[in-house]
Amino acid sequence: MSRHRMGDLLRLVRRSGRAAARLGVLADDFGLLDFEGRSFPGWHHHMTLMSAAYAYTGLPALRERWDRWAG
Numbered sequence: 846m847s848r849h850r851m852g853d854l855l856r857l858v859r860r861s862g863r864a865a866a867r868l869g870v871l872a873d874d875f876g877l878l879d880f881e882g883r884s885f886p887g888w889h890h891h892m893t894l895m896s897a898a899y900a901y902t903g904l905p906a907l908r909e910r911w912d913r914w915a916g
Contacts, residue, residue: 875899 871877875898880891
């Protein structure tokens with residue numbers, strides 16, 4: 846950390862708050878912490894679906910195109 850400029854470190858600190866907020870959204874709205882299984886494939890499947898749902902809600906323009914295509 847001592848080799849980096851102060852501005853770079855401040856940007857990282859500011860981003861950590863945003864990352865924590867995003868993790869809260871993933872946990873509360875998308876079930877990040879809801880997996881209770883014991884297998885890696887099951888966990889991977891859960892995380893993949895959760896990530897896809899989050900990405901889908903975050904990309905409204907892509908969602909509109911998908912809805913027209915899948916319509």
